[in-house]
Amino acid sequence: MGHDHSHAPEVRSADDRRRLVIAIVVIGSGVVLQFTGALLSGSLALLADSAHMLSDLAGLVIALVAVVIAAKPPTPTQTFGRRRVEVLAAMANALMLGTVAIVVAIEAIGRLVRGEEAELGATVMLVTGIVGGLCNLVALLVLSGGRRGSINLRGAYLEVMGDLLGSVAVVAAAVVLMTTGFASADSIASLLIAALIVPRAYALLADVVRVLSESVPRGTDLAAVREHILQLPGVRGVHDVHAWQITPGETLFSAHVVVDDACTMAGDSHVLLDRLDSCLREHFDVVHPTFQIEAAAHEEHEVNAHR
The missing domain is CATH 1.20.1510.10 (Cation efflux protein transmembrane domain)
Incomplete structure (x- = not known):
């Protein structure tokens, strides 16, 4: 998503x-x-x-x-x-x-x-x-x-x-x-x-x-990014984290974010997306963040999931 x-x-x-x-x-x-x-x-x-x-x-x-x-x-x-x-x-x-x-x-x-x-x-x-x-x-x-x-x-x-x-x-x-x-x-x-x-x-x-080579941009600490995401309410985990640049100054980011079942059942995914988006833009200067929201039960199906 x-x-x-x-x-x-x-x-x-x-x-x-x-x-x-x-x-x-x-x-x-x-x-x-x-x-x-x-x-x-x-x-x-x-x-x-x-x-x-x-x-x-x-x-x-x-x-x-x-x-x-x-x-x-x-x-x-x-x-x-x-x-x-x-x-x-x-x-x-x-x-x-x-x-x-x-x-x-x-x-x-x-x-x-x-x-x-x-x-x-x-x-x-x-x-x-x-x-x-x-x-x-x-x-x-x-x-x-x-x-x-x-x-x-x-x-x-x-x-x-x-x-x-x-x-x-x-x-x-x-x-x-x-x-x-x-x-x-x-x-x-x-x-x-x-x-x-x-x-x-x-x-x-x-x-x-x-x-x-789509390396992680200079100055971008993916561990710090992951920590910020995990601190948001309702987030249980994050994986498949990627950061790269089209050209310097234009950082792109994508990640799979695992959330509580209560969050998906209540239909609050859009609220979490707004928070995730603001987090990446304000703290890490990402111009194009993209997230896939997943229920906790779906995590076991992520065969190729990685950090």
């Missing part, structure tokens, strides 16, 4: 779209600027940062498309709508981040091993790095408000944060080059950028795997 409630994501989706459009415009401008600066200065670090920024731009576009698709209402064949598209978009972002890190690291190590010291335009590096960093900072502030409610926006936020740190590395390399003439600072900064990217890509991919 399920207690149905609809939770339309239109408001959040509209806000996410607005944030993403602004970030795309800002990051797109930064990509053009940094790539031009990389060509003029010959800096691998700046080229790496522009490539990272380009992956940010692609990730933001993917995220925007995902938000638009995810906002479509449920259908008879897509009963939860298309919210999982956000998770798939986050996975694509994580894989792009990882690819950029690997390519940059290989090229930087190759330059260091070969002892190559390209003629670098330190002033162009410095100016472009600063302006690119400002673009990232603006985009980061725009995206920050929506990152907790959407894995999609969180992926975009992490990408831009990594790129902001990359811009800091570019500026530092330019300063070292201007003051000491140490050209290898460019390759070292490139390795630093790659090192900054990898943990963020891994963390995002881990979240994606957690959702797609």
